[in-house]
Amino acid sequence: MLTKATAFAWFNNAATLMTEHKHELHLLDAAIGDGDHGINMDRGFSKLIHNLPEMEHLCLGEVLKQTGMVLLSNIGGASGPLYGALFIKGAATVGDAEALDASALLTFLDVGVTGLITRGRTEEEDKTMYDVWAPVLRKYKQSLEAGMGMEQILEECVHAAELGMKATIPMLARKGRASYLGERSIGHQDPGATSSYYLVTALYESIRE
Ligand code: ADP
Ligand code: MG
Ligand code: MG
DSSP states (O other): EEEHHOOOOOOOOHHHHHHHHHHHHHHHHHSOOSSSSHHHHHHHHHHHHHHHHHHSOOEEEEEEEEHHHHHHHHHHTTHHHHHHHHHHHHHHTTTTOOOOOHHHHHHHHHHHHHHHHHTTOOTSSSSSSSSHHHHHHHHHHHHHTOOOOOHHHHHHHHHHHHHHHHHHTTTOOOOOGGGGGGGTTTTSSOOHHHHHHHHHHHHHHHHOO
């Protein structure tokens, strides 16, 4: 179950991963963008962690929505509004539920990611963070239908996210700053796909804990 406590753990884990991988995200974005993705993600998640005590009294749906607002305004760049949309649109599916089971978490992610791609006007193989979320959602649905529990589903999703992230390397970027490079974007891993992989990893870790 994803409860408020698990959601807080998810964000703490994500903040740790973004700080640990700040330099890696910087280098990836320096290669095909403007080099700020590490700073952007670290700033957004650090601010979120800083604000968590204030969210203590909110219900789960409100926590997820607030999270989207904090990420939207503190990550900045192209990726802030996209991560913001994921959480804000996803949160609208939560209602007054105190916990999400595997099926409700799928709905949250599915609707959230639809918000992300609507905002980004992106599709698969554009070499963006969606190249992680699309295979993650497919794997999630498959694993849920196969009768797996949340922990096992998310473990499968981490593998799918890693493959999706690596699959961006040979792609030609068609969205965002990397698209300005045309053919020269080929051969580099997408920074947003990489931070999305860490976000999925952090979610899995919070459920496993
Ligand atoms: P900026 O490019 O404004 O500096 P960031 O460096 O924080 O923003 O984020 C770049 C990442 O955002 C890219 O690696 C890509 O994954 C993602 N991205 C950019 N534009 C789009 C889009 N239209 N749709 C989906 N993802 C996008
Ligand atoms: Mg950038
Ligand atoms: Mg930028």
